[in-house]
Amino acid sequence: MNLFGKVTRASFYFVAAFDTAIAHAAENMPGGPAVNQLNFAAPATKIMQEIHWLHWMMLIICALIFIGVFGVMFYSILKYRKSLGAKSASFHESTTVEIIWTVIPLLIVIGMALPATKTVVAMKDTTNSDITIKTTGYQWKWGYDYIKGEGDGISFLSTMSTSREAINNLAPKSNTYLMEVDNEMVVPVGKKIRLITTANDVIHSWTIPAFGVKQDAIPGFVRDTWFRADTIGKFRGQCSELCGAEHAFMPIVVNVVSQDDYTKWVEEKKKEMGAASDDPTKVYTLDEQKERGAKVYAANCAACHRPNGKGAGTFPALDGSKVVLGPKVAQYNILINGKSAMPKWAGVISDGDIAAVMTYTRNAWGNKTGEIIQTQNIVSARAGK
């Protein structure tokens, strides 16, 4: 291609990129950031209202001090300059001035610290909660376990639902691009939700700006925080602690619903979980396991091993892998226990899901072992049999 061709092609890409940028810049994201938003997220909790108020109060005080100090300074520089014949006064050690310039700043600091401390203390007060939810950060998704209050026993993983095609500009991007998940956290409006955060691999951070909540999720530790949403609706946030290659792809969506809708959701979710819980003795066909395994793979493994099983960088290819095509016991081990950057899956996804995804990897792409792994195999492997 000649230079002219290259230039026109480059400008075509440039215009195309610009076009899509404009198409997306035009809409606010429901529950997420708005177009040209400069201020904090609109508050959906009382804590966030207080944070807004503190922010503006302090910003205004700082702006007034700035204007006052620089006003006097520039006024003095201009009005009393040497070329106008100003003579400098000579004085020092004025006790009155020293008292004034100590007491006034002290009062300002106390005036800002008191309400700020009140809010910080309130943010940490997780007592008397109605519902407790444990949230676990994984590379790269969130797990939610409802452990106390209405809905206890519910447990699920929440993975970003934006498609790879949309990320790679091969499909249109939705209005909630990168901020949408398959399973949203659902909570009732007006109830105090205590959130316990922890992590499985590296440090993540659970955040919903509209709630005024940001809490690190640290492996081996539990931290807690809380929120009480005042408004029904969806609220979006993102993992806020750099946690690896797909850090940008583990959004958080909280769906705040009415008490009635919450009760309905709890019933449905429990039914769904009952249906999904595996009878470990059930024997599945190859096609059943492959179909289920493909879903498990897309949700849990494709981020590292890629959808085509070819791997990338330090993530090994599963297509043609010696482990996947070799003796099953080696693969049980790595799936159940993990290995270096390969996460441990036992207890994270169900034994049935592990069996299905193992069957899938052994029969996907160029791998054609024809072997079916049953839930029972994983149960036995876990028991060391």
Ligand SMILES: [Cu+2]
């Ligand atoms: Cu993260």
